[in-house]
Amino acid sequence: MTISFQIHSLEIPLVRPFRTSFGSQSVRDVVLVEAVSDSGVSGWGECVTMAWPGYSAEYTSGAIDVMQKFLIPTLEPLLETSPEPDAVRSALSVMQGHPMAKSALSTALLDLWLKERETSLANYLGAVKDKVDCGVSVGIPSSIDSLLEEVGSYVDQGYKRIKLKIEPGWDIDAVRQVRNAWPEMLLQVDANQAYERTDGAHLAQLDQYDLLLIEQPLPEDDFLGHAMISREVNTPICLDESILSVASAQGAIEFGATTIINIKPGRVGGYLTAKEIHDLCVGQDIPVWCGGMLETGIGRAANLALAALPGFVLPGDTSASNRYYAEDVTQPFVLDNGQLPVPSKPGIGIEPIPENLEAMRTAVVKA
Ligand code: SMG
Ligand code: MG
Numbered sequence: 001m002t003i004s005f006q007i008h009s010l011e012i013p014l015v016r017p018f019r020t021s022f023g024s025q026s027v028r029d030v031v032l033v034e035a036v037s038d039s040g041v042s043g044w045g046e047c048v049t050m051a052w053p054g055y056s057a058e059y060t061s062g063a064i065d066v067m068q069k070f071l072i073p074t075l076e077p078l079l080e081t082s083p084e085p086d087a088v089r090s091a092l093s094v095m096q097g098h099p100m101a102k103s104a105l106s107t108a109l110l111d112l113w114l115k116e117r118e119t120s121l122a123n124y125l126g127a128v129k130d131k132v133d134c135g136v137s138v139g140i141p142s143s144i145d146s147l148l149e150e151v152g153s154y155v156d157q158g159y160k161r162i163k164l165k166i167e168p169g170w171d172i173d174a175v176r177q178v179r180n181a182w183p184e185m186l187l188q189v190d191a192n193q194a195y196e197r198t199d200g201a202h203l204a205q206l207d208q209y210d211l212l213l214i215e216q217p218l219p220e221d222d223f224l225g226h227a228m229i230s231r232e233v234n235t236p237i238c239l240d241e242s243i244l245s246v247a248s249a250q251g252a253i254e255f256g257a258t259t260i261i262n263i264k265p266g267r268v269g270g271y272l273t274a275k276e277i278h279d280l281c282v283g284q285d286i287p288v289w290c291g292g293m294l295e296t297g298i299g300r301a302a303n304l305a306l307a308a309l310p311g312f313v314l315p316g317d318t319s320a321s322n323r324y325y326a327e328d329v330t331q332p333f334v335l336d337n338g339q340l341p342v343p344s345k346p347g348i349g350i351e352p353i354p355e356n357l358e359a360m361r362t363a364v365v366k367a
Contacts, residue, residue, distance in 0.1 A: 003079040003112070005072055005105070005367045006034040007064055010296075010360040014324050016150075018139040018294065021167035021194035022054035028294050028324065029060045030360075032352065033067070035108035037082065043112025044351060046299035047104035048266035055192065055293075056100075056220070056241055056267065063101040068367045070095055071105055082113045089272050099244065099269035106270040107302060111347035118346045120305065125275050127308030131339040135161030135315035136323055137190065137292065140170050144177050151178055154323075158338040161186035161212070161315040167194040172205045179209040186315065190215035193241060197225040200232030212314065213238040213260050220244075226257035236260050240291055244268060249277045253284055260314070264291035265306060266299075274306055282311040292317030297330025301343045301350040304333070308342040329356045 010030040017026040031047035047067075053059045074091055075083075083091075088109050092102045114124055136159040141147045151162055162182070164174055166189045179187060188211050195203065195217040203217060213236045218225040220241040230237045238260040243249050245268060252258045261281055265274040281288045290307035293299065300318065307316045318340055321332035329352045333340050343349025 002038040002081060003109070004036050005067075005108070006036060007067060007365050007367055008032040008034065008357065008361055009064070009363040010329060010357070011362050012296065012325055012329070012360050014294070015322065015326055018324070019141070020139060020165045020190075021192045023052065025050070030296055030329070031060055031064060031104065032296070032298055032329070032357075033104040033108040035112045037112060041112060041115055042351070043108045043110065043115065043347060044298050045104040045107030045111065046295055046302075047100055048264070048293035048295060048299060049100045058098060058100045063098065063104070064365075066095075066098050067101050067105060068365070071098070071101055072367045075105065082116055083109060085110050085113060085272055089270060092269070100266040103266045103268075103270040106272075107265070107348070110271065114347040120344050120346055121271065121302055121348050122305035122308050122342050122344065125271065125305055125309060127305055127342055128310045129308040130342050130344070132304055132307040132312070132318060132342060133160045133315040134318050134320070134335060134338055134340055135159055135163055135186070136319045137163045137317050138165060140165050140167060144174065147174055148177060148181055151182070155182060155185065157320075158335055159319070160338040161188065163188045163190055163215070163317065165189070166191050168199075175206055175209050175211070186212055188212040188215065188238075190240070191217045193217070193219045197222070197228055200229045203229060204233045207234045211235045215262060216240040216242065223252055223255050223257040226252070227255050230256055230259070238262055240264070241267070243277065246273065246276050246280055249280055253286055259286065261286055261288045262291040263288050263306070264293060265302065266293055267291070271302065271306060275309065278306075278309050278311045287311070287313045289314035290316030290318055292319065294324050296325070297321060297328045297333060297350050298348065298352065300333055301330070302348045304340055304342045305348070327356065329353065329360055
């Protein structure tokens with residue numbers, strides 16, 4: 001076998017705790033997958049699982065387990081030479097679920113494959129921009145005062161769109177206060193599945209605040225519930241957790257469960273499927289935007305390439321590195337006029353800084 005994998009586990013403190021409707025975190029458990037070729041070239045991918053299955057069913061130690069026990073052995077016959085991206089995806093498709101683990105492995109192999117071809121991920125995917133507009137996601141804080149302080153600091157930094165995390169008890173008033181303070185700001189909310197089918201009338205109170213969208217109010221499997229909420233609320237409903245494949249995107253659109261889609265490569269098994277969902281949405285006039293999973297520079301770099309495709313017409317959760325990390329494992333991405341640059345070097349266009357990787361690493365396994 002000419003390609004082998006190293007799975008690096010890192011712990012990086014967050015600049016401030018990030019609370020959503022499903023829990024709070026103050027440290028990011030990061031998994032970086034490195035695909036190492038015989039010739040000493042490495043490709044990198046980030047596994048965006050959380051430490052616990054709060055956002056979705058996947059979680060970090062489970063992702064490492066499934067990679068080691070099932071996904072890497074499944075790929076083994078392909079690793080004599082750098083495999084074609086499509087061959088990687090179809091080999092992994094014999095195993096159910098685990099899109100984040102699959103995405104990490106396939107992105108590491110894709111990075112390597114693109115480096116051999118001296119092509120950037122952005123070019124490969126069909127990017128049309130060299131900078132992308134950035135939004136920022138604001139966790140649920142302890143008070144309205146700290147919410148306004150945090151939003152104010154992002155507005156001052158130049159972010160082009162603010163997303164507020166909401167949950168029952170932290171929604172209408174928080175949005176009202178932010179909207180009053182910044183009447184013109186592009187503003188949206190994300191519930192991470194915290195509401196129920198009967199909450200349509202309650203969520204309709206948000207209509208008066210001119211939001212871009214309400215993200216994922218109901219559980220991930222509830223297309224009918226989202227269609228019901230869409231009929232009661234004028235603000236567009238945008239699905240995140242529910243969109244796991246091209247088929248689920250198509251179904252959600254046809255069903256009236258969503259009119260805008262958040263695309264996260266980790267959630268859909270990698271960048272090939274992310275691009276296909278993008279293409280589907282362009283064909284159906286469904287705006288898309290790039291989600292975020294508190295990525296380090298590795299995942300962020302690849303997301304910026306995706307966010308440069310033509311259908312990404314809304315600012316993404318592609319914030320600067322310092323939104324989450326005082327120090328990143330790569331060179332940091334720095335906001336410039338509300339935008340980040342799309343990496344142009346071969347592959348994802350960035351690598352860990354060896355000293356940072358070592359300092360942040362809690363474990364590394366060869367697989
Ligand atoms: O990377 O800026 C980021 C995170 C953006 O809010 C964000 N992500 O549901 O969209 C989402 C959440 C998922 C992660 S929350 C722990
Ligand atoms: Mg979301």
